[in-house]
Amino acid sequence: xxxxxxLLLATVFLTAATTCPAVERPSNLDREKLVAWCIVPFDxxxxxxxxxxxxxxxxxxxxxxxxxxxRNVAEFEEEILQYxxxxxxxxxxxxxxxxxxxxxxxxxxHPQIWHSLASPGRPTQSANVAAAAAALxxxxxxxAGLGCKLSLYNHGGWGGEPANLVAVxxxxxxxxxxxxxxxxxxxxxxxxxxxxxxxxKLMQRYLHCLNLNGMNPGATPKILTLGQGRHxxxxxxxxLESGYQGPVGIIDHQSHLDTRAVLQDNLTxxxxxxxxxxxxxxxxxxxxxxxxxxxxx
Numbered sequence: 001x002x003x004x005x006x007l008l009l010a011t012v013f014l015t016a017a018t019t020c021p022a023v024e025r026p027s028n029l030d031r032e033k034l035v036a037w038c039i040v041p042f043d044x045x046x047x048x049x050x051x052x053x054x055x056x057x058x059x060x061x062x063x064x065x066x067x068x069x070x071r072n073v074a075e076f077e078e079e080i081l082q083y084x085x086x087x088x089x090x091x092x093x094x095x096x097x098x099x100x101x102x103x104x105x106x107x108x109x110h111p112q113i114w115h116s117l118a119s120p121g122r123p124t125q126s127a128n129v130a131a132a133a134a135a136l137x138x139x140x141x142x143x144a145g146l147g148c149k150l151s152l153y154n155h156g157g158w159g160g161e162p163a164n165l166v167a168v169x170x171x172x173x174x175x176x177x178x179x180x181x182x183x184x185x186x187x188x189x190x191x192x193x194x195x196x197x198x199x200x201k202l203m204q205r206y207l208h209c210l211n212l213n214g215m216n217p218g219a220t221p222k223i224l225t226l227g228q229g230r231h232x233x234x235x236x237x238x239x240l241e242s243g244y245q246g247p248v249g250i251i252d253h254q255s256h257l258d259t260r261a262v263l264q265d266n267l268t269x270x271x272x273x274x275x276x277x278x279x280x281x282x283x284x285x286x287x288x289x290x291x292x293x294x295x296x297x
Contacts (some may be wrong), residue, residue: 066094117159227269
């Protein structure tokens with residue numbers, strides 16, 4: 001009886017391993033290559049530039065995409081200086097701001113510029129694509145002059161659909177703006193869980209960065225620690241199998257929690273996912289996030 005049970009368990013394990021073969025981990029998932037995102041206005045501890053740069057360095061994170069609010073404008077240059085001090089790459093900047101662009105010229109920085117793709121509301125798809133591309137031409141020219149990539153950000157609606165992002169990129173490339181691409185965020189992509197491999201394949205040529213998130217159906221919840229959702233393991237497997245070698249980001253985006261704890265939980269979750277992808281079943285129990293224990297509202 002016991003022998004039969006053991007044989008059954010072994011058969012189940014071998015079947016699972018065959019169904020989910022090991023996937024080699026690419027170097028873009030190395031900690032020092034990951035991009036920290038949504039960590040400035042979402043930090044419950046309200047860190048300033050010096051504290052934030054020190055926190056990233058302590059975590060071993062060497063890249064940051066900078067999101068901001070009006071109150072942060074006065075800190076723009078100090079943020080740049082602190083990143084230089086701690087050897088952190090100023091990887092991307094959210095939106096457009098004249099002071100930030102002036103400082104990029106002054107400090108010879110060339111971050112990606114992340115810009116939401118608008119939903120033009122025209123009556124046909126071709127009209128929508130043409131209008132969206134035309135509206136972006138001034139920013140495309142400006143970012144080209146800065147030596148920065150312009151990355152279209154999926155923020156929901158028409159402008160959040162992979163096919164529309166790609167169509168606008170194609171149009172702008174045809175007009176000579178070949179530095180335009182896509183930054184795709186899983187936390188804005190719950191509607192694409194079921195067809196993620198095909199969506200990734202469609203976008204891959206234009207993909208400037210891919211930001212990860214725990215993924216449950218229906219965005220319940222929208223923001224979730226890596227390793228806690230039902231779908232990010234399969235979605236990450238599709239990324240690795242696609243051969244994508246570009247930048248990958250991890251996010252905070254939870255203003256009631258300590259950003260350091262959230263980032264650490266996501267790093268731990270990503271490690272668990274990678275172990276599962278490398279050798280199915282080797283990750284052990286899902287890690288338990290610690291950030292909620294120290295939440296501050």
